Amino acid sequence: MSAKEKTLKEIFESYESLKEICDAGKKRIKRGDHDFAQKLGMSPKAMKKDKDKAVKVYFDKLYERIEEHYALELISTFEGLMFDQFGDTAGVIKGIVKSGYERMQKKNEHTPLYLSASSFIKTKEDIRSLSGAKNILEKQISEELHEELKEIIAYRNWLSHGKNYGKRSGIEEPKVKLPIKDIYGTLMRIIEGSDRTSL
Numbered sequence: 001m002s003a004k005e006k007t008l009k010e011i012f013e014s015y016e017s018l019k020e021i022c023d024a025g026k027k028r029i030k031r032g033d034h035d036f037a038q039k040l041g042m043s044p045k046a047m048k049k050d051k052d053k054a055v056k057v058y059f060d061k062l063y064e065r066i067e068e069h070y071a072l073e074l075i076s077t078f079e080g081l082m083f084d085q086f087g088d089t090a091g092v093i094k095g096i097v098k099s100g101y102e103r104m105q106k107k108n109e110h111t112p113l114y115l116s117a118s119s120f121i122k123t124k125e126d127i128r129s130l131s132g133a134k135n136i137l138e139k140q141i142s143e144e145l146h147e148e149l150k151e152i153i154a155y156r157n158w159l160s161h162g163k164n165y166g167k168r169s170g171i172e173e174p175k176v177k178l179p180i181k182d183i184y185g186t187l188m189r190i191i192e193g194s195d196r197t198s199l
Contacts, residue, residue: 004081004191011077012184015070022066026059068159070180075156078187082137141193148186151178
């Protein structure tokens, strides 16, 4: 397992651990531990009125926040890992272009814009976001994975810029909320593919 895969795996395992802790807390409250429920900030009035409903509402909201937090953490970490790889790749390509142009110059071959040749290469600063990077990744991954990545990006954009800010230009709520397990699986498959093909 590569260092990149380990990084994402640790985030996913942290998510699973936190969910297990929440599941245990939910069971504890359902068994009647009212002191623990109050420590979590659950309303005693709501608990007396309809305990099952109060527990469900509280934990549904908590699970949703955990899902969204870990979705953003997985995606932003993946983005950083990809940008590091893009930067390394851009550096190698720049070196190839520079040395190739130098050889052509020495042979008196035509080298248009000799001094500016390396500026034709995209860097990670030129890409700026995962949305911009998906075109580069498109050549490295299957069409199915590329479609899944587009869904993940749309979901991330909604979480980051749409959900908590009302309707914002062009950012619609996704039809399907992506489970963490699916996001993790897709990002791992992209990393495995990019590692194999030396992106």
